[in-house]
Amino acid sequence: MSRRPEPGLLLLRDLRYLHLAATENSPDREMLDQAAQAAQAVPAGRDDGLRALASSRHPQTLRQPRWSNTMIKNLSPQILTAL
Template sequence: MNGVELALRTLDQGERHLTGELADLAERYRAEHEIHHVAADLATWSEEHVERLREAAARHDLDLDTPQDAHFAAFGTSHPATLATLPDPGLLLLRDLREVHLAATRNSLHWEMLAQVAQASKDTALLSLASFCHPRTLRQMRWTNTMIKNLSPQVLAAL
């Protein structure tokens, strides 16, 4: 496995995970209109990132659905979230926003790594992919961070 394959596999897994996290957030907080609508919109961004990653992988003769080797397993992004029993809905929302934020942060780092390997290998198509997707991932991070900043004082002060 080379660095490009490692980066593409990691991002594919990370973006699919983030898509699910955002879709779950949108569904779970349907009554919270800003959470519901923005999370659903941001999930579509990650879905598009997955499609673009799949296209890039195909150009590199990679099948992202094939089993990974030991390098990927050690580098991969699968860190199951610890789900504590939190009875307070505000705490649940903060926990969910935190998990989405951390997933987006991991993806941001991996987009940066893909951009670096693309530059090193002079792969303009991969660099273009990273240049398109990474700013959107940063926007996902900014949204979750803003929501956490806005909700934390009222939720935590009420405990």
């Protein structure tokens, strides 16, 4: 019978996946922001809503990877040394 991984290791795995997913959002938001800026440069293509959406998401796209990285830094020593 195989042994299930420790719950702490599962938590670290989930935090790692969360961190990678959150980090992937940053370039996507940047591309959206660049597209919004380009649309504003074209007189007929002005779209303030797109620019506002991209700008409003910026703090969150920075906060999520910082939070997940902090959780990994705080929890991994405790979990990995307890094995």
